[in-house]
Amino acid sequence: MPIDREKATLALDEPVSRVRLVSPARARALEKLGVRTLRDLLTHFPRSYIDLSRVESCAGARIGETCTIRGTVHEIRLKKPRRGLSLVEIALVDGTGIIMVTAFRQPWLMDQIKAGTEVAVSGKVVFDYGYKRMTNPFIEVVGEGEEVTGTVVPVHPATEKLSAAWVRRIVANGLEAAEGAFDPLPLGLRLRYRLMSRNAALHAIHFPTALAESDEARRRLVYEELLYLELFLMQEGMARSAGREPVRHVTDGPRVGAFAAGLPFELTGEQQRARDEILEAMAADGCMNHMLLGDVGTGKTVVAGHALAAAADTGGQALLLAPTEVLARQHMAGLGERLEEAGVSCALLTGSTPAAERAEMLERFAAGALDVLIGTHALLSDDVVPARLTLAVIDEQQRFGVDQRAKLLEKGEAPDALYLTATPIPRTLALALYGNLTLSYIKHRPHDSARRTTHVLPRDRQGEAFDGAREALARGEQVFVVCPLVGKDSEERDRKAAGKARDADAAGEEYHPAVAIEDEADFASDDVAAATREADMLQRQTFADYTVGLLHGGMGTEAKREVMEAFRAGEVQVLVATTVIEVGVDVPNATVMIVEDADRFGLAQLHQLRGRVGRGEKAAEVYLISASQREESLARLSAMESTDDGFELAAFDLSLRREGDILGNRQHGASGLKLVNIMRDGAVIEAARADAQALLELDPALEEPDHRALAREVRLMFAHESTIQGG
Numbered sequence: 139m140p141i142d143r144e145k146a147t148l149a150l151d152e153p154v155s156r157v158r159l160v161s162p163a164r165a166r167a168l169e170k171l172g173v174r175t176l177r178d179l180l181t182h183f184p185r186s187y188i189d190l191s192r193v194e195s196c197a198g199a200r201i202g203e204t205c206t207i208r209g210t211v212h213e214i215r216l217k218k219p220r221r222g223l224s225l226v227e228i229a230l231v232d233g234t235g236i237i238m239v240t241a242f243r244q245p246w247l248m249d250q251i252k253a254g255t256e257v258a259v260s261g262k263v264v265f266d267y268g269y270k271r272m273t274n275p276f277i278e279v280v281g282e283g284e285e286v287t288g289t290v291v292p293v294h295p296a297t298e299k300l301s302a303a304w305v306r307r308i309v310a311n312g313l314e315a316a317e318g319a320f321d322p323l324p325l326g327l328r329l330r331y332r333l334m335s336r337n338a339a340l341h342a343i344h345f346p347t348a349l350a351e352s353d354e355a356r357r358r359l360v361y362e363e364l365l366y367l368e369l370f371l372m373q374e375g376m377a378r379s380a381g382r383e384p385v386r387h388v389t390d391g392p393r394v395g396a397f398a399a400g401l402p403f404e405l406t407g408e409q410q411r412a413r414d415e416i417l418e419a420m421a422a423d424g425c426m427n428h429m430l431l432g433d434v435g436t437g438k439t440v441v442a443g444h445a446l447a448a449a450a451d452t453g454g455q456a457l458l459l460a461p462t463e464v465l466a467r468q469h470m471a472g473l474g475e476r477l478e479e480a481g482v483s484c485a486l487l488t489g490s491t492p493a494a495e496r497a498e499m500l501e502r503f504a505a506g507a508l509d510v511l512i513g514t515h516a517l518l519s520d521d522v523v524p525a526r527l528t529l530a531v532i533d534e535q536q537r538f539g540v541d542q543r544a545k546l547l548e549k550g551e552a553p554d555a556l557y558l559t560a561t562p563i564p565r566t567l568a569l570a571l572y573g574n575l576t577l578s579y580i581k582h583r584p585h586d587s588a589r590r591t592t593h594v595l596p597r598d599r600q601g602e603a604f605d606g607a608r609e610a611l612a613r614g615e616q617v618f619v620v621c622p623l624v625g626k627d628s629e630e631r632d633r634k635a636a637g638k639a640r641d642a643d644a645a646g647e648e649y650h651p652a653v654a655i656e657d658e659a660d661f662a663s664d665d666v667a668a669a670t671r672e673a674d675m676l677q678r679q680t681f682a683d684y685t686v687g688l689l690h691g692g693m694g695t696e697a698k699r700e701v702m703e704a705f706r707a708g709e710v711q712v713l714v715a716t717t718v719i720e721v722g723v724d725v726p727n728a729t730v731m732i733v734e735d736a737d738r739f740g741l742a743q744l745h746q747l748r749g750r751v752g753r754g755e756k757a758a759e760v761y762l763i764s765a766s767q768r769e770e771s772l773a774r775l776s777a778m779e780s781t782d783d784g785f786e787l788a789a790f791d792l793s794l795r796r797e798g799d800i801l802g803n804r805q806h807g808a809s810g811l812k813l814v815n816i817m818r819d820g821a822v823i824e825a826a827r828a829d830a831q832a833l834l835e836l837d838p839a840l841e842e843p844d845h846r847a848l849a850r851e852v853r854l855m856f857a858h859e860s861t862i863q864g865g
């Protein structure tokens with residue numbers, strides 16, 4: 139029977155329940171994984187592979203290496219070492235010996251695996267407490283009537299209700315259903331880059347016969363994702379500039395003047411240039427889509443203040459969105475006050491704003507009687523309706539998803555957009571990922587002469603850090619002490635983070651390590667207890683002559699606010715905090731930061747943290763206390779000593795380059811980019827951009843027969859987000 143190609147193509151967008159073996163219950167489980175259509179299913183890519191060509195016996199498995207071991211479960215036990223934490227321990231045997239397998243937070247394994255079950259586990263072998271062990275390996279039940287063919291087993295993101303083995307079977311059926319679908323990529327492009335056909339690539343990424351094959355498949359699919367993204371951005375850009383009422387801001391009005399005159403300092407040259415570039419873009423025809431990039435502490439806020447004042451001068455309104463309540467409050471207290479003095483009315487809206495106050499504020503905003511609303515996610519609420527929104531500013535924009543940005547921008551006819559970020563991203567990449575974006579960079583902090591020095595100290599020299607802190611206190615300056623989460627040991631924390639990443643991954647969400655750490659579930663009572671103990675100890679012994687305050691994620695909003703206020707006012711001189719202080723907090727008089735167990739933090743996070751000091755004119759000292767003697771963690775930390783520049787630091791550490799930390803794939807559509815890693819695939823991004831440009835030059839609406847399939851793909855892929863770029 140000849141394959142009906144048309145039919146197979148259309149089948150891609152039918153509900154996944156059409157696929158063989160997908161019962162209503164399984165369809166629901168798939169939905170949890172973000173899979174609704176056959177297309178979703180086929181792009182539900184494996185998150186890893188078990189390479190059965192590297193199967194070892196228990197005896198032969200080498201410590202420190204990653205391999206697969208097949209064996210029989212001798213014993214399986216569920217343990218709950220503390221509240222909220224469960225682990226399953228499996229003793230796995232083969233003819234040659236035994237290996238202990240520990241799986242965190244997967245209690246359902248108890249239902250799937252019994253003594254006697256045949257399983258394959260794949261992971262890194264370590265030696266601990268007398269046994270070879272694997273922690274959180276990929277665990278596969280073998281047998282279950284399924285013959286593992288080939289030597290590579292894909293591991294798809296799965297859920298409690300739907301095991302990876304089931305997902306695998308369903309994907310196999312899905313591939314069958316899509317057999318023969320048209321390849322939307324024009325042949326010319328496929329040939330130029332020697333790319334597999336789509337069908338071949340889908341087969342090879344889901345069921346490779348060798349790992350190299352999945353790499354080739356990935357290459358094709360990544361290029362495809364990026365080409366669609368670029369086409370989408372470019373077409374969107376064209377559509378947006380057509381038929382919209384351009385906002386031309388007045389940028390030399392009285393409020394901008396008063397705001398600038400009221401500043402207690404002079405802008406640096408870089409700040410002035412950024413300000414000019416932004417104001418120029420705001421004054422121009424068309425929608426501004428501008429990103430202000432600058433490392434932490436470079437003074438982006440005050441630059442954005444000019445833009446807010448310009449909106450008011452124009453008779454427009456503005457929203458300033460910040461990712462945390464602490465940060466929103468700080469913007470209101472600092473920037474808001476300066477704006478008020480310049481004749482720009484401001485108000486603060488957060489989740490904890492009392493209802494009556496909120497109602498009154500929103501009424502004023504809707505009536506156009508309020509110029510600027512500063513706030514958290516609360517701003518996104520549907521009842522926040524400006525009279526005439528002409529500017530939206532998003533601080534720490536990498537913390538927000540595309541849907542949130544779109545939601546904010548939708549509140550106006552065609553508002554200008556200004557994004558602030560400290561995330562290092564090369565210019566070309568930013569352009570490629572944001573389409574028609576303009577950028578300003580601030581490279582240096584205002585007080586570059588006031589140096590910030592970072593010292594890495596082993597635990598037994600912690601006293602030196604306290605000495606440094608006491609000297610600063612004696613000069614009337616202030617100190618941060620950052621406690622890590624206790625979480626027993628760093629490995630466990632990593633495992634937790636890894637687990638979360640996977641959960642988030644499975645749920646199709648973006649994963650932010652920093653957010654995960656602030657997450658309440660992680661504030662187990664012993665973490666809070668440890669921070670409390672630390673604060674107590676410091677108050678009684680180390681800093682007995684000063685007032686020590688405590689700030690942690692388990693505290694209520696009001697309590698947090700009070701402590702921050704007291705610290706800002708100088709009533710508290712030493713602030714013991716968990717990573718809640720990470721983003722944006724600004725207390726210029728704080729000049730010393732001590733980070734305990736610094737090796738438990740990622741470099742990106744440490745850099746964010748140290749950005750809290752050295753913000754004033756005084757020199758600052760950062761002490762990173764390492765509990766670890768391990769060479770690699772010391773080497774990693776020493777990168778913090780050798781450069782103070784976040785952009786340079788990024789080059790040191792892969793953890794800084796994880797896409798989630800850069801801009802977040804999610805921002806370009808959860809449905810759009812699944813495989814792309816924006817750092818690793820930089821060259822492909824640029825190629826795809828050039829190709830998209832060339833295609834659209836020849837055929838702007840992608841109407842030629844050769845391009846129709848392409849146009850359809852682009853439309854379908856980004857169907858949910860026709861307002862990505864908003865401005």
Ligand code: ADP
Binds near residue numbers: 433585753754
């Ligand atoms: P970030 O870019 O990380 O958001 P902020 O905008 O919070 O940085 O600014 C960091 C600190 O530098 C703030 O205390 C701010 O008042 C101060 N600052 C900004 N610009 C200048 C300047 N030109 N001269 C002196 N201090 C400045």
Ligand code: MG
Binds near residue numbers: 438439533722
């Ligand atoms: Mg900031």
